[in-house]
Amino acid sequence: MVQEALFWIVVAVVVGGQVLLVHAAWRLRRAPVELPPGVPRSDARADMAWTVATAALTAAMLFVAYRALL
């Protein structure tokens, strides 16, 4: 019971955090900042892909953890 409650708290924080990070990546993609000379601009689509991939892998880990709890 306590373990399950703890698990769902973890899920809530991680999901909330990932939503904020995806939103931040989207924000940076739409409004790129003026970069100092010599600093390369990263590929916005790749940045978004990295963010989503991280979120997806974390979600997969949490899913496996959920299965382990059952």
Next chain:
Amino acid sequence: MSERMPTSSLRRLALAGAAATIAAIASGGLVSATDSAASCATWPLCTDALLAPGTPLVWLAFAHRLLVLLAMLLGVAGALAALRTPAAERWARLPLIAAPLVGLLQVGAGAAMVQLRLYGAADVSHLAGALLVLACQVVPVAVLAQPHSSAERSGGRALRSARRLSATAWWSAGAIGVLTLALSARAAAAATAAAAAIVPANAIGAVAVAIAFAGATLWQAWRSRHDDKLLVRFSLAVLLLTAAQAGLLLLPPAAAGFGVALGALVWSAALALAVLATRRPLVDDRSSGAQRSSVVGGRSSDASAATSSLLSDYLSLTKPKVISLLLLTTLAAMYLTEAGAPSLWLVFWTMVGGYLAAGGAGAINCAFDHDIDVNMGRTSRRPVPSGRISRQAAMAFGLLLSALSVVVMLVFTTPLAALFSTLGIVYYALFYTRWLKRSTWQNIVIGGGAGSLPPLVGWTAVTGSLSLAAVVLFAIIFYWTPPHFWALALVKQKDYTRAGVPMLPVVAGEAETRWQILVYSAMLVALSALLTAIGAMSWIYLVAAAVLGALFMRYAWDIWRKGDQASIWGLYKYSLLYLALLFAAMVLDRAVL
């Protein structure tokens, strides 16, 4: 409280307290070695035994309690004196004030062990508390004996060397403390008391680690503070005393307590050395290796100094400070598996293979990143950008170490551990260094995967397979990486801009970085609790993770709200401690429950 005491009186009281504590520890060792604790089954006065005809065992146990009482009284006197000496430094006063409080806990633990008849457990956990009390008394003695020196007139290189020496000396003291406990734990290795397993009874490994750290301290002292005879000789004495402790392995395990007195003395000496290494004045920049060779005429051609400098440069290519934290997570993971404590040889070879892999990857990184390093103040004096070692030599060195690591891991551990270790090299040296670092602001987020692999190496070296708990360890370090490195990037923003590295503060600004640090920190702290949620850890770890995580969040919150240098540096430094303590808490949890 109105009267003020001179610091000399405080020092004398602290010294007397330390001496009494050492005597109490020594007598405790004898009690353990002779198994005389069972002769005094009542606490605190041992009345039953004293009413009966006395035996040497009873008197020994009783004398130990008297010495503990004396140490406690002197500890209380020291604390009161510290309260009445506001002029003394904080590092002299606070430990002295803490000493009797730790001592009270220690006495309480001792009483519980007598009442519960956990005499075996007393050998390790009771000794750990006593060593902590001793530290609270030795550190003030050393602090009061050696006032802090001003380093204003010293150059950056000398200051860096001094910091390296100080860090090595403190690590050495820690390793010697663990060694003393491990040697004592030999007596309890066969006991059924669970608490006796808190420190792995792996005394041979502890001897090797302690001697390595003490040797490194001596080498660092000789290299960077050659002119400070006291420091060099003191370092040599600590090394010799530590080596002498190895002789205690010849004692039968049941008699391990006889060596506790020596352990307490070496622990005191190592702590005093660490304080001296931190506070002794720097002579000037001439004492540091490379400059010494060009400034001090006669010695400039000294072959041993040149060799030492070259070896030092090659060692620095492996980034030993970074590796120490990686190896700590590897080591901790080895003790967390369901397979139980690994063998000494497996631990040894996994550490060797891990160092070679991480060091090889670091050297390749130095070869590839010379164009970046030369533009950054933090890295411009590394051997490759400064021209002391060529790119080709650094690359060859890195490839050699990497190849050796593959061989060592394959031969002495498991194929899966070798695979993860090799993956770490490729991930860091190629994927991160050659691509991510130079192309995206997500560089250290995705690149953090390389630094997250060591626990998987340790875990699979023991079990040969992966499990969910191991993946969670990976995730914890993965989410720890962005707050840690972005804090550094916020401080070194100009360096990264000059070097053309698209770190988040450079391409998205400070406010965005501070915000993302907060978000990643929250996810890190949450994920640290996942180990308990899936049943891999108990409440002991959960409490530690919650406390450590709360502090982490406080630093992250301060960065987000204030964004000043103090809060940024605070998070950067605390994050290192956080990771080490979090993994230590895991090992403790697994050892106790």
